Amino acid sequence: MSPQQDGSAHVKEREIAVEQQAVDAAYARLAQMREQAAKRVRESYKVAQGGTYSALVDRDVQVMEAAIWERSLENAYNELVFGRLDLRPETPGEELETYRIGRLGVRTEELEPLVVDWRAPAAAAFYQAAPEDPQGVVRRRVLHCRGDKVLDIEDDLLDPDAAPDGMPVVGDGAFIAALARTRTGHMRDIVATIQREQDVVIRSPADVSVVVTGGPGTGKTAVALHRVAWLMFQHRRRFGSRGVLVVGPNRRFTDYIERVLPSLGEGGAALRSLGDVVNGAEATRHEDAVRAKLKGSPRMVRILRKAANDAPWGAPKDVRLIYQGTFFSLDAPQLVALRERMLRGGSRRPNAVRADVIRALQDAAWNAYQDAKRAAGDASPYDEYPDMLEDDRRTFLSELRSERPFADFVTAWWPQRTPLEVLRSLGDPAYLAEVSRGVLSAGDAAVLAESWRAVGQEGEPGAGLSYSDVALLDELDSLLGEGPRTARALAAANPYVVDGVNLLTGEETDDGSDPESGGFRELSTFGDRAAQRGVYQDEPDPEEFGHIVVDEAQDLSPMQWRMLARRGRHATWTVVADAAQSSWEDLEEARRSMDLALGTSRERRQFELTTNYRNPVEIADYAATLLHRFLPDAPLPRAVRSTGRPPEFVVADEADLAAAAGAAARRLAGEVEGTVGVIVPMTRLGAFTVPDVADLPDRVQVLGSLESKGLEFDAVVLVDPDKIASESPMGPRTHYVTATRATQLLVTVSVSVQDGTTAGG
Ligand SMILES: Nc1ncnc2c1ncn2[C@@H]1O[C@H](COP(=O)(O)OP(=O)(O)OP(=O)(O)O)[C@@H](O)[C@H]1O
Incomplete structure (x- = not known):
């Protein structure tokens, strides 16, 4: 009997049982490894009893390494094993070689491999082998597990000629099923189902920068994050400790993707939105299109340089x-x-x-x-x-x-000034008119002055900063330079200073120390604190990174590119972008800014992803009509799923708009198990409340059109799409973005115009 596709329940059950045995063995060993890791952490603390500088440093390093290892074993617990490769034997006639692929390498005590880490070279064939290029793989099997239980398997026979007689090949589309699964509001890793074109990007050499393009849902974000995990695994020394910065468009997006890297065992990358890349600054709002364009333009450099270098407005001239x-x-x-x-x-x-x-x-x-x-x-x-x-x-x-x-x-x-002070000083219209003469029109200067006048008016001095302002603060920081550092600031930068006490010298470095304690308050160092948290997120970012990932890069303004460039002067980059989704008008200028940031000293590789894993064909086809309105010849990624449910178009009077959106959201929440996104025009966002869904706070989210970039929901209610398309020069592109957020169902709710019709969704 030759190998054959075998759909019988009996064969499948038998094969699942075989896999379950192997998975059980891996988990048993993982439990032992976790015990050993916990012991190692305890023992690391015993180092440095002598309290000398070098012993303390040693201890710090050991505690940290042990804790990171312990944490990655914990993270690997869920769905530890997800694949199997049956390889051609080296000597013909011998048995096939079998490997299990998983989140982490697991070996027996005798060092026999039970599970191969997905990032190891030996696992590459799991993702890259194809019937036309089997790379020695006879059968590839994907295990669909929940926790430590094998629920389903799916096989690909890649090299039928090399398959032994009777080799079972089972499966009924676990991959497509994985794509259709319910969305939870947090992105998941795709480690079990990375596709070949994606894997090529993920495993690109560490010394090259990669630029990945592709339409909505092609896995650009997923690929970028898996590349980070691969880089950190392959080059732990270089990228392991805070060497990688991942930047997304806004905080909603970073919240959405924040679990992916920890689930891959890598919690150490700095994950920031464009609004909080700069230590100490935090954006709380988006600009409208006019201000975003002005504030993002490289012309701002001239204005900021003058403001930084000139005497402050109103300072005596003699x-x-x-x-x-x-x-x-x-x-x-x-x-x-x-x-x-x-x-x-x-x-x-x-x-x-x-x-x-x-x-x-x-x-x-x-x-x-x-x-x-x-x-x-x-x-x-x-x-x-x-x-x-x-x-x-x-x-x-x-x-x-x-x-x-x-x-x-x-x-x-000539005061010592902070970037924020200088930015706020530009809120004086007369002053801004003066420093921007020859660069901005009087009208534009007035518009900007008004926005900066609002900064810090309510609450903290930095309250009310926009995403665009943060890049300007960074520019000012670099233009103003650093003054002599205060003892307190130096202490803050020293990992051995805890609560104002230097653990190495016992010296009190500021008046924040506890007089009761008389010197050493607690013997706790940076390593201890990181170990307790398992991540380093609260430590200030390093000034520069070894690798920078930029997601939704098509939206970065030149000023934002400059901000990132300062953090990656010697870095390699992973940039993912889709020009068709851009809200930055001058694409050519944005490309030049990216080129400047990435520099010319590193090899750069360009990749295009071509399969849409998010949208079913019904939604992808509708989105295509929107795309072709402004880019008639743009290629489209291929959608691989169908739901049989084309988008629905609802029309409501202005007065009933919110009610209609609420009713649609309520209905969709009944039809899908996961999340429903209600996407509204930015200009409606402040005042828009959706009735009927207050009891579903975890499942129904209301968000602005620009905030929806990069996110996805099981179902989407698109409110007033005409407004989304017309509220900025790049509105048609934003409209296209919003129409591509749903994994299953899409309803648009348009405002009826006077004759009772609408311009359409
Ligand atoms: N190989 C894969 N296996 C399973 N799911 C995948 C795969 N590739 C991508 N996906 C899923 O497809 C969805 C879209 O991926 P992702 O958000 O990375 O796309 P994107 O190209 O960044 O989209 P956009 O440009 O719209 O932001 C996600 O749910 C992701 O998990």
């Missing part, structure tokens, strides 16, 4: 002083020249050179004082007694430093 009865002054042209000299070359930063500036001002004041005395005919005796010159000068300078008018002038004319 200063008049008196010393020992002699009046003297530093006049405006002199001060302008001094400022230019101090910042010469463009590479010197105002905060960084402030100490030099104060010295230069003192010298200038001394010279002005001398000139004033000479002008008053008060001949100095220095030609006769040159030693007096230095003495007098010293006395002059020390008294000048404590002179109130001089100190006030320095503080006003």
Whole structure:
């Protein structure tokens, strides 16, 4: 008997039992490994009893490594094994070689492999083998498990000629079933079903940057995250500890994808939205299209540079002083020249050179004082007694430093400024008009000033920052440079300082320490704290990363690209984008900005993903009609599932819009098991409440059109699609994005126009 597709329940049950045995053995071994790991963590704490610096560092490293290992064993617990490869034997006539593939490598105590880690080279064939290129694989089997139970299996016979007689081949579309499964509101990993074109991207060499394009639902995000897991596994030293930054468009999106990397055993990458990439800043709102375009433009650099380098608005332009009865002054042209000299070359930063500036001002004041005395005919005796010159000068300078008018002038004319202070100062319309002359029109300047005037008006100084503002703050941070760091800031950067106490020296580094404790409060280091949390998320980000992932990259403004470029000067990149989904108007400018960020020193590889795993054909076909309105020849990814349910189009009066959306959401929630997204135009978002669904807070989410980027729901209610398409120049593209969010059902609710019809969904 030759191998054959065998659908009989009996054969399938028997094969599931075989797999269950292997899975049980793997779990038994995993339990042992977890025990050993817990013991290792306990033992690591015993290192460094001596309390010397190097012993403490050793301990820190060991505790951290042991804890990370323990955590990854825990993460692997769910669906540890998901695949099997039967390979051609090396010597013809011998038995097939069999490997199980899983989330983690598991070996017996004798080091026999029970499970091969999916990222190991030996597992590559699981994803890459195809009938036209079997790579030694005779049969590939996908195990569909829940926890440690095997529920289903699906086989692919890749090399029938090499299959032994009677080899069972079972399956009835577990992959397609996996695509149709209920969405929970959090993205899941796809480790068991990564497809060949995706795997090629994931396993691209670590030294190349990859740019992945493809339509909605082609797995761009999934692929980028699996690439991170692969890089961190293959190059743990280089990328393991906070070496990778993953950036998504907004916080809703980062919340959506945050579980994928931990489920793959990698909790150590920094996951940030464009609104919180910058340490200490947090965006709370999106800009409208007009402001987003202005604030994202590279023209902003000129304005910000001028604001950073010029004296603050309203600062005195000259200063008049008196010393020992002699009046003297530093006049405006002199001060302008001094400022230019101090910042010469463009590479010197105002905060960084402030100490030099104060010295230069003192010298200038001394010279002005001398000139004033000479002008008053008060001949100095220095030609006769040159030693007096230095003495007098010293006395002059020390008294000048404590002179109130001089100190006030320095503080006003060249203050140490934070990026936020400078940004907020641009909220003064007259000042912004001044610094943006020749760059912005008066009207545009007024629009921007108004938005910055609102920053910090309610609550914290940084309250009300937009996603676009965060990139500007970062630009200002780099333009202003860093001033001398305070002891407190230095302490904050030192991992051995806990609650103001340096654990190595016992020194108290700030007044936040606990007087009761008398020195060492607790012997806990960075490693301990990271181990307790299992992740490092609360530590400040490093200044630069070894690898940066940019998701939804088509939406990045040039200013946002500059912000990321500063964090990846020596990095490799994974950039995923779909130009058709872009809300940034000037695609050519965005591409140039990306090129600048990625640099030319690394090889760059381009990939196109072509299969839509999210939408059923019914929704994909409808979305295609929207896409072809603005890009008639754009290629479309191939959808692989069908639900038999085309989108529904509902029309409602303006007054009944929310009620109609609520009714649709309620109905869809009854039809699908998972999530329902109610997507509304950004301009309606603030005031829009959906009746009828308050009792389903975990399942029904209301969100703005731009916020829906990258997300997906089992069912979607698209509210007022005409408005979504018309509320910004890139509205038709946003409309297309919103129409591609559903994995099963889509209902559009349009506003009826006067004759009772609508422009259509
Ligand atoms: N190989 C695969 N096996 C199973 N599911 C997959 C596979 N590839 C992608 N998916 C699923 O398809 C859906 C879409 O994937 P993803 O969000 O990564 O697409 P995308 O290209 O980033 O989409 P968009 O451009 O719309 O944001 C997700 O639910 C993902 O888990």
